Amino acid sequence: MKIHVAIVSEQILPNFIPALMERPDWVCLVASPQMSERGLDRRLARLLRQDEIAVEIRKGAPESGLADIHSFAYALAEELEARYPGAEIVLNATGGTKLMALGFVEAFRDLGVRIIYTDTAHRRIECLSDGKDSIPAAKPMDEVLDVPRYLAAQGFRVSVVQSDSPEWQERAAGRKAVCKYLGQHAAQIGDLIGALNALADKALVGGETLVAPHQAFARVPWGNWATALGQLVKAHLLKWQDGSADVEFVDAESATFLHGGWLEELAWHTLQDNGAYDARLGVNGNWETGINSKNEFDVLATQGNQLLFVECKTLRHLEENDNDLAYKVDSLGQDARGLFGATWLVTAREPSLVLRERARQARICHFGPAELPKLREHVRAWLTGAR
Known part of the structure; x- marks a missing residue:
């Protein structure tokens, strides 16, 4: 059985990432009253349970007073050793106050457990101790966080x-060449980009509904403008005839694309x-x-x-x-x-x-x-x- 002991702090990710990488059978979240009051222990517990990792929250951990921290940490270490004899215990010493981390490292080192530290800035997991004399090399992080998971850890629910x-992806693939064209030539056609943005704004209501597809430039496009408009016509994003100031947006999505979505x-x-x-x-x-x-x-x-x-x-x-x-x-x-x-x-x-x-x-x-x-x-x- 593998157990992770993690000290809850404002930053959720340093505790969340190693748990997703190693998939322990059970995680003990140590939370101070301050962290519990802000609900950070509950958020992390919810995320772990969503990944089918069992969790227990141990509340009331002191943030200050080394003697109190030692007492709490030693009691927890002894309890885990008695409840789960032979279990592989890993202490994640990344979270909590500095004093909490030091106190827990000192208490759990006596168990000969593996102690890790999440070096998020350098995308690796450091091992401070594995119960032996040598210190193992740092381990590169596995990719475990997609965008929704990352945001969930930050308190944002997608x-x-x-x-x-899939339907949007198919349509976006058809506009990809135009995206690249506009990006390559943005410095030369900045005024056209602004003009198209303004016309699309007039054509749309609430940025979603196309109510006035027929619009007109203040002057007849020529030169770089005409070349760029030809690319948009070829991609079926709007209708325009060379030599005319009139344009027609073909649908709401195309208008939104030319309004800045590109x-x-x-x-x-x-x-x-x-x-x-x-x-x-x-x-x-x-x-x-x-x-x-x-x-x-x-x-x-x-x-x-x-x-x-x-x-x-x-x-x-x-x-x-x-x-x-x-x-x-x-x-x-x-x-x-x-x-x-x-x-x-x-x-x-x-x-x-x-x-x-x-x-x-x-x-x-x-x-x-x-x-x-x-x-x-x-x-x-x-x-x-x-x-």
Whole structure:
């Protein structure tokens, strides 16, 4: 029998990942009153049970006072040894306060158990002790977290994922070449992207229902505009005749695509094509707590049990709104990914200097129209841990 003993803390993933990798028969979650009050022990227990791993929560663990911590840890260690003679006991010493971790390591080391530490930043599990004289080499993490599992650990329950639909995937495959074309030429046709966005906005009600498919540019497109529109016509996304200012959106989904959805699909295709463990587009759901609990994420991906959040924008925002946008992206990214992973802001048009500076201050990676042709290289760097 294999038992994991894990100290609950604000970060769920360092306890969740090793349990998913090793699949113990039973997990004992040690929770302080503070962690129990916030429901973090119950959240982790629910996630483990969903993966058919038995769980018991041991409440009341002290967070301070080394003598009290020792007393609690030694009592638990002796109880486990008596209840499960011969069991393989593993202490996960990643969670809890530093003092709790030290106290539990000292108590459980006497049992000769394996003691592990989850090094999430470097995507590996360290073994602090295996009951022998030598210390084993670190073990690379297995891929165990897809996007919904990762978000569940962060307290977000996924309800609908647009890219999970096989029908949507088939239609997206038919638009893939256009996504790449727009990404490659975004720097040259930024004004067309803005104009199409505005026309699609007029054509749609609530961003979903096509009510006015017939629209017109302010002038007759020519040059780069005409070439790009020809690509959209070939992909059956709109109707347009060379030499005319009039266009017609063929359906609501095509209008939504030209309203900015193409940039999200470009990011999703790039992650998919370059081997992301999991990539999802249009992730909707609710946070477990909070008044404004509903959220939608443009594109999310997991690799090495870390999360990448990609926010995509095709509009050029006014500077007074850019502070709000940067704050929203930063806050949502931190809530979704926790301490690790990355947040990207991908824009099809040049952002203001205010937005660039706010993104830099928040350590949000920004990729504008000039960087879109190189998006594949940036994705590959993140997937390999180089970024």
